[in-house]
Amino acid sequence: MTIQTFAALKDYFSANFEVLENLNHITDLKTFLVQQNPNAEAVLNLSRFAVNDTFVDLDFEIKPNDSISIIPPSSGG
Amino acid sequence: MTIQTFAALKDYFSANFEVLENLNHITDLKTFLVQQNPNAEAVLNLSRFAVNDTFVDLDFEIKPNDSISIIPPSSGG
């Protein structure tokens, strides 16, 4: 699966990267990313996940070719 | 006392006229004007009175040299 990160998340992860591990749900991806970079836990807890540009919950099932965007809290305006 | 009228009131009275009768309160002026033109009663009942450019109640005491404005309901905007 491919991952996109934005804004404050880019202080912890690349803007775009690939995850090859076998992860079943969004919550597993989140756990995996916290393991990769424990400092990112706080901002990951505040972030929304989108799969193929649609927001999903943590129990959403991921398919290997999904494109996942991790969206920190909005601060437009 | 001098009287100014505006908007719909000008269909019933001059824009500016003088009242020489001895009237003590605004309510007396209102009664006097209804006597002068009974058709104006409805719009006079909806109008505010101002003495020397300040809104007053019906029991306000009028002095002979007062300048009185009769203000139909606002319809600005």
Next chain:
Amino acid sequence: MTALALYPQAAEVNIEPLNALPLNLVALLSLAHHPKAGAVVLFSGEVRDNSLGKAVDYLEYEAYPAMAIKMIHAIVAEAITRWQLTYAIAQHRTGIVKSGESAVVVITTSPHRTEAYAANRYIIDRIKHEVPIWKCEYFTDGTKEWGGNCNCQKLTGDVNKHIYEFDQQNKL
């Protein structure tokens, strides 16, 4: 002289409350930028091409300037104090105003948006209910009619007591 001295105190900008010429929304809006204002709200009341189902040709606004000017200044000043605005102005047309033209403009600015919206609504509601300005609607069929926006007296029983949409909003 600090950097801040370069900026005017926008709340004090003096705008004529009545204007016999077309309202220049663009010029008025351009005055509203202020380094302390994060929120700018502009309201423009415009003439519609119909009123209660009849086709409107144009409106004509009459005002009693001696009272209207003072009252608009006072309403704007009160809003500036109450919501701590960085800037506020209101200007109303007099004379003939055609469909699609602006009859009244209100601009409010504040550091955050809640105050700018609330103050803007407060100013226009009070102007519409209280300020001695009247519109006469001229219809395309040749008839005319004095508008009577403020019907509060029917509900309050007192021509000097108004019911403001602004307060109604807050009560919901």
Next chain:
Amino acid sequence: MTALALYPQAAEVNIEPLNALPLNLVALLSLAHHPKAGAVVLFSGEVRDNSLGKAVDYLEYEAYPAMAIKMIHAIVAEAITRWQLTYAIAQHRTGIVKSGESAVVVITTSPHRTEAYAANRYIIDRIKHEVPIWKCEYFTDGTKEWGGNCNCQKLTGDVNKHIYEFDQQNKL
């Protein structure tokens, strides 16, 4: 062909939701006139020269266009339907925005003013809470900080559940 056919259906005017260049409030406002619209409300969110007491040099806005554009279109369309607006647009800056410049503009118009104000507030609140746009504040002391306007998760316990100022207003 009736007289009405001379006017565009303003609600359908297509405005790009994201703009990398300075927002042209004047041009956008000039599109908002409509013969059925008695009320025009414009909101401009502008960059202040300070944030939490620190002097701001400029902001930089990042967006995720693939989602942001679709979401802003959907929010505006929903507001048009809900409040039966004659016209509504929203446009947000990306890139560097300096103090006093507009970062976001929302314009709503409707026959009467209650709907234009309500819809305007609704659109800006949803944009600020939901749409993937982020600001980074660059301070005059050389430091920078990602803004975090939306703290709803602290109250709702769910990053996908927001508390809108718009609804709070209605509950007062």
